[in-house]
Amino acid sequence: MTQNVSAQDARTAPDSNPVSWQTQDDVLLITINNPPVNALGHAVRVGLIAAIDALEADGSVVGAVLTGGGRAFVAGADITEFGKPIAEPGLNEVIDRIEGASKPVVAAVNGFALGGGLELTLGCHARIAHPKARVGFPEVHLGVIPGAGGTQRMPRLAGVEIAVELSTTGKPVSAARALSAGIVEAVDEDCVAAAVARARELAAAGEWTRVGELPSPNVPEGYFEAAEAAIVARSRGQISPLLSLEAVQGGLTLPFAEGLKLERDIFMRGLTSDQSKGLIHAFFGEREVAKIPGLDPAAKPRDVARAAVIGAGTMGGGIAMCFANAGIPVTVVEQTEEALERGLGLCRKNYENSAKKGRMTEAQVEERMALLTGTTDMQTLAEVDLVIEAVFENMGVKKDMFTRLDSICKPGCVLATNTSTLDIDEIASVTERPQDVVGMHFFSPANVMRLLENVRGAETADDVILTAMATGKRLGKVSVLVGVCDGFVGNRILHQYLRWASILLEDGCMPEQIDRVWTEFGMPMGPFAMSDLAGLDVGYRIRQEQAATRSGNERYVEIGDRVVEMGRLGQKTGGGYFDYIEGSRKPVPNAEVTALVLAESARKGIERRDFSDEEILNALTDLMTNEGAKILEEGIAMRPVDIDITYIFGYGYPAFRGGPMFRADAEGLAASLERIEAAYARTGDHAWKPSALLKQLVAEGQTFEQWSKARAA
Numbered sequence: 001m002t003q004n005v006s007a008q009d010a011r012t013a014p015d016s017n018p019v020s021w022q023t024q025d026d027v028l029l030i031t032i033n034n035p036p037v038n039a040l041g042h043a044v045r046v047g048l049i050a051a052i053d054a055l056e057a058d059g060s061v062v063g064a065v066l067t068g069g070g071r072a073f074v075a076g077a078d079i080t081e082f083g084k085p086i087a088e089p090g091l092n093e094v095i096d097r098i099e100g101a102s103k104p105v106v107a108a109v110n111g112f113a114l115g116g117g118l119e120l121t122l123g124c125h126a127r128i129a130h131p132k133a134r135v136g137f138p139e140v141h142l143g144v145i146p147g148a149g150g151t152q153r154m155p156r157l158a159g160v161e162i163a164v165e166l167s168t169t170g171k172p173v174s175a176a177r178a179l180s181a182g183i184v185e186a187v188d189e190d191c192v193a194a195a196v197a198r199a200r201e202l203a204a205a206g207e208w209t210r211v212g213e214l215p216s217p218n219v220p221e222g223y224f225e226a227a228e229a230a231i232v233a234r235s236r237g238q239i240s241p242l243l244s245l246e247a248v249q250g251g252l253t254l255p256f257a258e259g260l261k262l263e264r265d266i267f268m269r270g271l272t273s274d275q276s277k278g279l280i281h282a283f284f285g286e287r288e289v290a291k292i293p294g295l296d297p298a299a300k301p302r303d304v305a306r307a308a309v310i311g312a313g314t315m316g317g318g319i320a321m322c323f324a325n326a327g328i329p330v331t332v333v334e335q336t337e338e339a340l341e342r343g344l345g346l347c348r349k350n351y352e353n354s355a356k357k358g359r360m361t362e363a364q365v366e367e368r369m370a371l372l373t374g375t376t377d378m379q380t381l382a383e384v385d386l387v388i389e390a391v392f393e394n395m396g397v398k399k400d401m402f403t404r405l406d407s408i409c410k411p412g413c414v415l416a417t418n419t420s421t422l423d424i425d426e427i428a429s430v431t432e433r434p435q436d437v438v439g440m441h442f443f444s445p446a447n448v449m450r451l452l453e454n455v456r457g458a459e460t461a462d463d464v465i466l467t468a469m470a471t472g473k474r475l476g477k478v479s480v481l482v483g484v485c486d487g488f489v490g491n492r493i494l495h496q497y498l499r500w501a502s503i504l505l506e507d508g509c510m511p512e513q514i515d516r517v518w519t520e521f522g523m524p525m526g527p528f529a530m531s532d533l534a535g536l537d538v539g540y541r542i543r544q545e546q547a548a549t550r551s552g553n554e555r556y557v558e559i560g561d562r563v564v565e566m567g568r569l570g571q572k573t574g575g576g577y578f579d580y581i582e583g584s585r586k587p588v589p590n591a592e593v594t595a596l597v598l599a600e601s602a603r604k605g606i607e608r609r610d611f612s613d614e615e616i617l618n619a620l621t622d623l624m625t626n627e628g629a630k631i632l633e634e635g636i637a638m639r640p641v642d643i644d645i646t647y648i649f650g651y652g653y654p655a656f657r658g659g660p661m662f663r664a665d666a667e668g669l670a671a672s673l674e675r676i677e678a679a680y681a682r683t684g685d686h687a688w689k690p691s692a693l694l695k696q697l698v699a700e701g702q703t704f705e706q707w708s709k710a711r712a713a
């Protein structure tokens with residue numbers, strides 16, 4: 001659909017149009033203005049066609065420059081249009097119009113050009129980027145592939161390797177890398193001016209490159225086989241990276257137009273897959289969890305110009321690095337100079353390792369370390385805006401610390417605890433300012449794991465909640481707000497399926513079978529290998545502490561205790577449930593542990609039986625569903641998506657499954673409830689006591705998603 005526009009109209013676009021154009025002497029400057037990220041929604045596509053019409057119609061202009069308004073060039077197709085009938089013109093038609101234009105069009109890549117945004121630049125006849133621009137094909141993170149020519153044009157322009165790297169990893173690259181890869185031909189602070197000059201140059205030369213007309217590149221022998229093997233090894237069952245590879249490989253031997261058709265077919269296979277639905281849910285979920293309904297609209301986050309971390313152990317050191325990485329000066333407090341030196345030394349070692357891997361420069365290492373100030377003097381905390389306590393996980397120790405912080409810290413300072421299990425309200429009760437106390441539960445290693453579980457106490461003030469959430473965003477974390485209960489959201493659910501995994505050992509399974517089922521499901525590692533990594537002594541000590549209060553009728557498996565008592569503490573001792581060969585993290589079954597499992601069943605008179613993989617998977621995921629439903633019932637999590645995002649970013653739950661609650665909806669709550677009720681009838685175990693909410697939803701034929709939407713309405 002083209003708009004017939006008069007010469008006058010050609011000069012300026014209609015106001016409502018998110019695409020504007022104006023002439024700069026003899027070049028038309030076309031700007032996409034569709035905040036917040038210039039997504040290529042229908043109005044933008046219509047506007048781009050109109051702009052090219054204007055270019056063609058205006059005899060006084062020799063070429064055009066295409067750029068984006070604000071911080072983005074274009075962040076891609078409009079994901080909110082996915083799954084809906086695409087209104088014409090489609091993106092391919094827009095790009096064909098640009099590529100086929102009778103005058104040169106140069107892309108001035110002023111910010112990120114992602115997905116359809118990068119494809120748009122490939123339709124242009126030259127590309128010039130701002131030094132801060134980043135370009136990439138993140139489509140695989142949505143379960144699809146570049147669907148507007150990216151898998152066909154990129155290989156022709158810059159070669160197969162970069163095309164495969166961008167379209168299968170989804171990771172954007174810097175302007176400098178795009179230049180060295182041949183994606184852009186120049187990097188310039190004033191990329192618009194440089195692009196205007198380039199458009200004039202091409203017009204004067206009277207010829208320019210149409211990427212779609214370039215020949216297919218050669219491919220090194222065995223390249224695709226090696227690429228496929230590498231993708232399979234890292235994508236843990238996600239299919240979209242393989243779909244991208246198939247499109248790039250398939251298009252190389254086809255005429256361009258045929259290649260576009262192939263790409264379209266493969267794109268639709270991705271888009272209609274369950275994995276894509278899970279990934280799109282995770283994309284929007286990551287953004288939704290940042291929105292906290294029900295807070296005082298007048299509340300604002302408090303300023304955090306200076307932070308402090310109490311404790312320079314593994315967690316404290318990692319948390320301090322997060323602040324330094326975000327450019328926020330942070331004071332690290334320890335009891336002794338030795339402990340301080342050890343803690344800060346570990347931070348420096350981590351940074352130097354990153355520098356060795358080329359992830360940062362030596363100068364950046366020094367910059368970060370300069371933001372870390374060590375002290376053993378708590379009085380130095382009198383002026384900080386936020387303190388995060390990361391001391392030993394013991395209520396008495398924490399209460400002592402908060403009593404001291406209450407007397408030292410200035411009014412308005414946010415007092416946060418990194419506890420992973422203890423009652424925030426009890427900790428807050430020793431202060432005169434429980435409204436300033438909040439949980440900020442980081443995951444280990446804190447400088448790597450993206451999840452931050454912020455825990456609101458009974459008296460935590462709204463602006464303190466907002467401060468914790470805003471701080472999480474500044475630290476590059478995905479923050480989820482949860483309520484106070486044992487283990488909050490993540491560990492509470494983890495405890496249930498870890499416990500049942502041990503019960504399955506007694507009933508007939510072996511650690512390697514359960515771990516294989518869990519990794520084939522897409523988890524980074526199985527329950528037993530994960531326990532070995534964390535160290536079995538941690539759980540052993542907690543179980544010993546809980547022994548006195550553990551109820552007699554709760555089924556308790558002692559296999560884990562016996563393994564520890566065999567001196568097998570996990571990876572750190574070369575063996576736990578599994579053996580770990582020197583230098584390898586690969587879990588290998590151990591004959592003594594196998595014998596121990598068989599002996600424990602016999603000792604308890606349990607007749608072992610075979611379990612199918614499906615039975616094991618259902619048991620672990622049904623427990624997540626049931627416990628998740630109880631957490632929603634109790635309001636510990638506000639929405640099912642909060643649980644989904646917690647598991648995807650904190651426990652490596654495969655994003656292509658959308659998260660435990662999203663998957664439960666997709667698999668069908670009725671079948672899950674039936675299995676849960678049967679397990680409860682069979683075992684009487686509290687973990688299987690069906691959630692009232694789950695029963696209600698099944699009775700009403702609702703999903704968690706529908707229930708959550710109805711509540712938010």
Ligand code: T1G
Nearest residue numbers: 037039075076077078079080114115116138146147148287
């Ligand atoms: N479509 C629709 N909405 C989008 C969007 C998009 N592509 N990208 C972002 N948003 C919304 C987002 O939901 C949020 O909304 C707001 O913009 C700010 O985003 C044919 C088919 C660009 C790096 O996968 O990675 O092109 O929550 O909070 O942290 O081949 O957004 O405020 O209501 O994330 O500064 C491929 C997705 C699409 C990029 C900016 N593109 N976006 O991050 O802001 S598929 C992508 C991002 C495609 C073609 C195919 C990030 C960002 P709200 P934000 P940010």
